[in-house]
Amino acid sequence: MKRNSRLSSTLHILVHMADAPDRALTSEQLAGFIHTNPVVVRRTIAGLREAGIVTSSRGHGGGWQLGRAPDEISLAEISAALGETLLPFSTEPESPGCLVEQAVIAVLDDFRLEAERLLAERLSHITLADLTADFRRRYDLIGVSSHAV
Amino acid sequence: MKRNSRLSSTLHILVHMADAPDRALTSEQLAGFIHTNPVVVRRTIAGLREAGIVTSSRGHGGGWQLGRAPDEISLAEISAALGETLLPFSTEPESPGCLVEQAVIAVLDDFRLEAERLLAERLSHITLADLTADFRRRYDLIGVSSHAV
DNA sequence: TTTCATGTAACTTAGTTAGTTACGAATTGC
DNA sequence: GCAATTCGTAACTAACTAAGTTACATGAAA
Numbered sequence: 001m002k003r004n005s006r007l008s009s010t011l012h013i014l015v016h017m018a019d020a021p022d023r024a025l026t027s028e029q030l031a032g033f034i035h036t037n038p039v040v041v042r043r044t045i046a047g048l049r050e051a052g053i054v055t056s057s058r059g060h061g062g063g064w065q066l067g068r069a070p071d072e073i074s075l076a077e078i079s080a081a082l083g084e085t086l087l088p089f090s091t092e093p094e095s096p097g098c099l100v101e102q103a104v105i106a107v108l109d110d111f112r113l114e115a116e117r118l119l120a121e122r123l124s125h126i127t128l129a130d131l132t133a134d135f136r137r138r139y140d141l142i143g144v145s146s147h148a149v
Numbered sequence: 150m151k152r153n154s155r156l157s158s159t160l161h162i163l164v165h166m167a168d169a170p171d172r173a174l175t176s177e178q179l180a181g182f183i184h185t186n187p188v189v190v191r192r193t194i195a196g197l198r199e200a201g202i203v204t205s206s207r208g209h210g211g212g213w214q215l216g217r218a219p220d221e222i223s224l225a226e227i228s229a230a231l232g233e234t235l236l237p238f239s240t241e242p243e244s245p246g247c248l249v250e251q252a253v254i255a256v257l258d259d260f261r262l263e264a265e266r267l268l269a270e271r272l273s274h275i276t277l278a279d280l281t282a283d284f285r286r287r288y289d290l291i292g293v294s295s296h297a298v
Numbered sequence: 299t300t301t302c303a304t305g306t307a308a309c310t311t312a313g314t315t316a317g318t319t320a321c322g323a324a325t326t327g328c
Numbered sequence: 329g330c331a332a333t334t335c336g337t338a339a340c341t342a343a344c345t346a347a348g349t350t351a352c353a354t355g356a357a358a
Contacts, residue, residue: 001347003313004239011253012244019249026303035243037348042304058304059356075260088237090153094184095161099291100168103284104160107275111224115271119264126256135252142248150316152344175334186317191335207335208325 001036006044006082007075009034011131013045014078017054018070018132024063044082051081071129076120078128086119087112150185155193155231156224158183160280162194163227166203167219167281173212193231200230220278225269227277235268236261 001009013030027038034041045064048054052067066073079086091105091112150158162179176187183190194213197203201216215222228235240254240261 002239002241002243003346004237005241005243006346007238008240008250008253008257009243011257012247012250015249015253024303028303033244033247033249038304039306039349040347043306043347046305056304057356058302058354060302060358062303062356064304085237088153088234089156090151091157092151092154094151094154094158095182098161098182099287100164100182100284101157101161103280103287104157104164107280107283108157108160111271111275115268118267122260122264126260131252131256134256135249138248138252152315173334177334187335188318188337189316192316192337195336205335206325207323207333209327209333211325211334213335 001034001040001044007079007084009036010045010048010078010082011075011128013041014048014054014066014073014128015131015135017064017066018128019135021066024057024061024065026063030064047081047083048078051077053077053081066128069129070132071127073128074124075126075128076123079123080120086116086123150183150189150193156228156233158185159194159197159227159231160224160277162190163197163203163215163222163277164280164284166213166215167277168284170215173206173210173214175212179213196230196232197227200226202226202230215277218278219281220276222277223273224275224277225272228272229269235265235272 012034016030016033017025027041030045031038031041045054049056049067053073054064055067056062056064089108089112091108093101093105095101161183165179165182166174176190179194180187180190194203198205198216202222203213204216205211205213238257238261240257242250242254244250
């Protein structure tokens with residue numbers, strides 16, 4: 001898994017899970033989809049389990065499944081469950097008492113608060129179902145073109 | 150300088166420069182404001198010079214000054230000149246040919262394009278002058294309270 | 299009770315970025 | 329011209345972060 005690709009990697013995994021709703025997929029299988037290690041997968045999506053987005057079971061036939069219907073799972077939730085920050089910059093004071101720094105941080109924090117609210121709002125309108133639909137569309141297109149050729 | 154604080158550190162520096170429009174500040178002085186090294190400062194704001202946001206001069210009495218009026222310098226420009234990305238996640242393909250990944254990337258890139266446009270638009274409305282005004286306001290407040298006590 | 303799978307801690311490796319050193323180039327003042 | 333000053337930049341080091349890996353305990357099913 002590459003850096004900063006936790007969100008897209010996780011979505012990749014979740015779409016595969018949505019595409020196989022009748023059976024549990026193992027960390028090993030999930031890891032295969034994104035070319036990484038089973039432990040990395042378990043670690044990455046552990047937060048999703050706590051958020052109820054996925055469920056996991058141990059032992060024979062165990063593995064991972066979606067915790068609810070794909071159209072009830074938004075990207076906002078997934079991103080939050082991963083502990084991802086939507087904005088990259090930090091604004092922690094480094095010169096306590098400096099009024100210039102305080103002004104900078106105040107303005108920047110205002111912006112960030114508003115921006116995060118806005119982005120989360122948008123992400124809450126995109127669901128896993130939208131992704132699987134997009135995948136399905138691409139899949140059918142390939143099928144059609146295969147027939148054509 | 151801490152990680153991911155390049156934007157706020159740079160703004161801190163720029164407000165100090167705006168507050169001393171009549172003279173050039175050396176990298177050494179600027180570094181002092183954010184508790185870092187002069188070379189780090191030069192490296193960090195080199196992009197701002199190319200963008201015309203600041204100018205630099207060498208030799209005796211040399212240093213850094215704003216390239217134009219503070220109300221003509223927006224945070225959007227500064228952020229761009231620093232080479233900062235507004236959104237943290239990457240969407241580079243890791244499994245070429247995988248339709249699931251293609252769907253994920255397509256949706257995520259759509260979102261990012263729109264989000265970046267939106268954030269840049271908002272940042273373009275905040276100028277360095279806004280920051281200096283906020284600083285000035287805080288400064289005056291302290292002054293008043295000092296008199297009161 | 300054997301096998302399979304997750305849960306998690308601990309460690310290693312790779313990559314990024316700040317920090318540092320060093321020195322050349324340009325500019326000013328004497 | 330020459331010394332002092334300051335930026336520009338390359339090269340290196342150190343610190344930090346996150347992925348990758350190993351190991352093993354826990355739990356569930358055949």
